[in-house]
Amino acid sequence: MPKRIIISLIYLITFTFASVAQSSSKVFQKANTQFETLGYAKAIELYEIALRKPKGATDEEILKAKLNLALSYKLVKDYQNAERVYRETLSANPVLKGEDIKAYRHFAQVLTSNSKFLEANQNWQKFNELQEQDKRGIEFIKLNSNREALERNVGSYKIEYVGINSSSADFSPVYYKKGLVFVSGRTENSQIRRVFNWDASSFLDLFYLEDLKALGTESGASAIGSSSQMVTQKNAQPSKKLGTDYYTPPTANDAKTVGRKGTEYITGSKYLDYEEEPSIQTEKFSKNLNSKYHEGPCAFFHDGMKIVFTRNTLIGSGGVLGPKKNGAISRLKLYTADYENNDWRKIKEIPFNSNDYSCAHPTLTIDDKTMYFVSDMPGGYGGTDIWMTRYENDEWSKPQNLGGSINTRGNEMFPFVDERGNLYFSSDGHPGLGDLDIFFVPMSTAAGMPSGKVRNLGAPLNSSRDDFGIITDSERRTGFISSNRKRGGIDDDIYKFTRLGTLYGCREVVVNIFDNDTKKPFDKIRFEYEIKDNVTTRESAITNDIGTIKLCLEADNDFIFLIKQNGYQAESISFSNKDASDYEVSKLDIYLKKEIIIERSKLDKKVEKVDSVSETLVSRRNDNISSSIFRGVVTAGKDSTPIAGVRVRFINQCTGIAQEMTTGADGSYEFKRELNCDYVLESFKENFGKSSETIPKIEEKRSIITSIFKKKKPVVPATGSFFDTKLYKVGDIVKLDNIYYDSDSYKIRSDAARELEKLVRTMQRNPNMIIEIRSHTDTRGNALDNLMLSQRRVNEVVDYLADKGIARARMRGVGKGESEPVNSCGDGVQCTEAEHQRNRRTEFKIISIERK
Template identity: 30%
Template sequence: MTHFYKGSLVFSMLFFVFGKFDARGQVSFTLKEADRFYENYHYAAAIPLYENWLAKRPHDTPVIEKLADSYSKINDSGNEERLYKKLIDENPADKNGLFKYASALAKNGKYEQSIQYFKLFSEKGGDARGLRYAAALQNRDKLYKDSLKVVIKPLIVNSRNDDFSPAFYRNGILFCSDRRSGKVTKTFDWNQSAYLDIYYLKDTSDVYKANESAEVGSKQKKSSVVPQTHSDYTYQTSNDTRTLGYFNRPVHNDSLQLDGTRLVKFSNAINTKYHEGPLVFFNGEDSVIFTRNNYYKGKYKTDNEGVNKLKLFTAKREGETWSVKGFPFNSDQYSVGHPALSPDNKILFFASDMPGGKGGTDIWYCNWSPNGWSKPQNLAEVNTEGQEMFPFVDEQGNLFLASDGWGGLGGLDVFYARNSRQGFDTPRNVGSPINSSKDDFGLIVRDDGRTGYFSSGRNWNKTLDDIYYFKSKTPLVKSYFLKGIAKEDSTNEVLPQTTIVLLNEKEEQIAVVETGADGSYSFPVEPDQKYRLKADKNNYIPYTKSVSTEGMEPGDSTRVDAILSKKDSSSLPIALADSKTNKTPDRADLKEKKNNQDTETEKSLKVNPIYFDLGKSNIRPDAAKELDKIVAVMMENPAMKIELGSHTDARGSDAFNLSLSDRRAKASANYIISKGISPDRIVGKGYGESKLVNGCANNVKCSEAEHQLNRRTEFIVISIVD
């Protein structure tokens, strides 16, 4: 898929090509003529010439490659697969051929084979697209999991030709089409092909209701189709505007176009005798940015190689006419098109193959100021080595785009990049049924995030690109949530009216809620971030826990239940006591000392020591409860720093016991850190068997209960002020 202007054009055709006739009246083609068609982007005309050549010279690799590419350009994926298979049989090390063959297999729904060749492409040194596609197809169940939640219907205004890139306008939509309603009067001089224009469907209230019982892809309310007697292509730009050309007779007319009331051509000031494409309105309905061939004020321009590129133009309504001017960053040497605007109209997104991109066509953006549009910048986080195009921005600032580089079901797929505090997230595939094995692109979504329109080439054996309506039970852009229930530790009962606070990695409060009768809470969160959750309720020990959203998928929820322990006389209040005098200062004394910057050291926490099993360093449930008390005190005293002193009994060698006590100190510290306390507030130290609390030294016979008293961790406050 290399063309830039629009998505897919797959069709059956009759070829009418001027050639040389031999003595028997048969057409005789030369390779030179085939190459001339190919180099001028007339792939349909080149195909029968190359096929004729290969019939006699089946191992001509350069011709195989050109013929395969020609079929790819017209989206004939069946013949594309056949020819690229032939190409890699001739040259198994051809990385480009491997990727194209894998892509053709995907377009034809042969996913297991496709995975094999995408991986082979990667193993041969191919770019990141190989592994992206292999991963996406191996996990394609994810792309189908919400398919029953989305209904799609083709619009009854679709013609047998190309209809694509809808845009909201008043009560209807505008879209691009190369349909013709009568005699073709404006054609490309060399091959007399039809051109794209912008059409206006004034009312969309029932254009899909008529198809309630229709299968996706069906066509209704059509007038008779006039058989076409010739099909060819315009001289394509590098954006590859592939538009059918017709000789002798006009093409299909659809019924709604004929009445001239509901479906009409848009302004003649916008439509010209060349191609007009995707557009977007801004500042109301009287200003528009649109795509057109490099044709302005009667001048048709090309690049240094004679190729006509695409440009963006702005137009402002003045009475019944439009004044048109060019976008300041247009160029004769590269293309810009497919405009989209942020909700505040201050950021313009567009597709371009200008220098400085990642490959193919990329999404670029400009910022608006009173001085005009800023210099374009590459939106690197959404671009790949492939093609990114057809951007659209919803009311929440989320970016939709079409891409063949991020990995999907085949051809162009529709992706969204969620708008977050850090910019745009990595693009995510919107999944089936909006995406298919064929080209899917040009999606627009209403403010509800659930309904809209998109373009697709999935019905290629009957028509070309069509426009579809979609309605989803859930928003297309999936969010991430942290959810849970506040519960009491001992009874597991839910705790209503519990204050739940969410903090980021910098300890900044992001959100706070109070649980309802069911004790539940829910926070929207960002993927791949670290958070801390705090829960507090009167007469309960505060709860805190560190939470990571790394690896979360769109629409997923991470569940963390806040388990709070009830305060009782045996454990609370927890006080600070001088380790030498055992005197407990009151809170006023601590406050005065803090204000005077009089640092108190060597204070032990009035909390039970924690104990360990013989020879082990894991935190037991009874120890966890005591450590939770330490966490609660440290939360209330943000400047407090403590030392964890861990000890062993006398059994075992001195070296082993020193190592074991060190592991116990680290285990105790790690538990407290896991609850959200900064590591720099904790010092862990192992003392081995050097500080026994009784006489159970080496070679002294003691009970197990006496030895247990020595297997402990004690807590010393080394600082309570900054």
């Protein structure tokens, strides 16, 4: 059902209590009556008039009137006037007690919507200090201090305005057959205009778009801000910018203004009208379902033969279209209907409806056995909560609250469950970008309850306005949302979205690497990291000169960090950001232990205890037997799987000195060796048999030959950072992995300079080799600027090599800009900083090689 009605139910309870102290002065009585009966637009007008000359009113009455006026402006989404009244009232430092303390929270929310985040935090802090129960301000303060965390994924989604929208409210679509059923306040030429007391807006009905293919046309779905939004202007003042004037009636769902006549007290409401006509034909969904009441969000059983929908009723004297007397209250109830004889029939209430609370906003799991809905029934956490009920043998079970991980002291509403059982909902109680934000939480399909952490979807699916009513697939590839972002709070519209980038975006972590003994940070240490069990995602990074680096890792994943440093034991560290905050930076501290050196005299006394043997360790060595670095991988003998946690010992038979380390997740080890000495390689792990083998020395004669051979033909190290020209043909392109640049910089970093020294030596050893140096940027920023930046970078490399004595005639420099990324980080795609850095690289193309 419309969110305005849902919220009105809450305020009906809350603010009747807040206004118990009725004014004894007649000048305020009418204003208070309008406020208590949710007629906020009329209340604004009366309060403004009354406060000009508050004759006979007490200070307490005047304060109460000002707080009610400010809240009324907030509820009709006029945040400018709401800020004005709150600032004027609270700057006088009144003593607020009881329910009035909420004014600081309301002011903080208004300031957030007006993008005044620092001042918003100050009022959240006041709210936190004056009451003990509601601590949501703590999380809002954290988010307001790092809002970029929810905005960095903005390029991952394309948002399109669809042609079914009108100048009235249009929201909460659901899939039905080949089309969409949605809620709208359009009157369809009705001679009787039924209005909602909150803001004099039209009542709502269900409408139907028969075929989704209609939205695929240019006029059906257009990018936000395009000229195809079919907006026409009637007698409008040209100086007024679209979106700032009053041009459409408010609705029961959301409004900044009241009625066609407007009011001079609400910002923008006194200007001339705008009209917006749909560019795609829709029709009323059902004569039997649509009535003189509100019909709101609905859900269909997956065979399309049963519907659950929301309708409002009036409890007490008076009628929906007539005056409310003696405390008549509008409630929302859930109904079902069956499709028979070409229409919806057998309309009946769901048994747990009540005249004491409301139930609304249904959504069904794919098996039609679980329904989530919204209610303010007793047993909740505050405002409206999301509840769950089971449907078995044509009966609905007793509703169960989804608990405190989802429900807050604010309002949770508009739930939607995808085909995998994941739950989406909107909330103003969880920290967000403003007003209602859309959130996501994984669910246990068996229990129907949350199984993970609630996540804010972030921009652009969320904005500083109301965002709600999402429907999508399990991978969030495409779908629809409802939002009033276009006109800044006047109307709700339906938008189509398409995901272009990663599903989850990324979350920040600061990595610090220290010496375990001294606790001092390392100076620019290189390490690798990858998503667990996915070696194709491996990336490398280098800490700064104080041993730290900030990474943005793909959200909701487990990672492995691999660190190998000469003289230290290799480390494999697990890290998960599945439970990490969306807007707080995580921290990962890594301490490296020095290699263990054991003298032979002590080694002989050391006895290794081996428990019952289940498998045998196998050491797989590298093939480069002439290298002074001895590398390998320890695996299990049965299936050759790399083994972590194996102690590997490398014993020099000349000196009796042993090196020792423990393998990481990849099972690898690495030791320094003297070529003219024999070594013993031993491996130990509990429940494995001990592995031992002799590594023979390299004969002196062979060492000399190898040394000479290396001068003629350099060996290609495994890292690929140095290459042998005899292994490549003319035209080959070789990338030096360590030639990276800082963002927006063309200066050569110290780690890149060390790598370029190897190229200098190669060019010196091959005086007839001619190369083309190519420099690339990442895809962020302006393409022309990136092209110029890449040319400056390549010029810097050429200058560096020339300073080292390499003739400029042997080098050609070409800047490639952002035209050739090595990964999927194109325009509009959310990537980690490490992924962007891979694109900021330099490559060498061999133009000519003349051998003598």
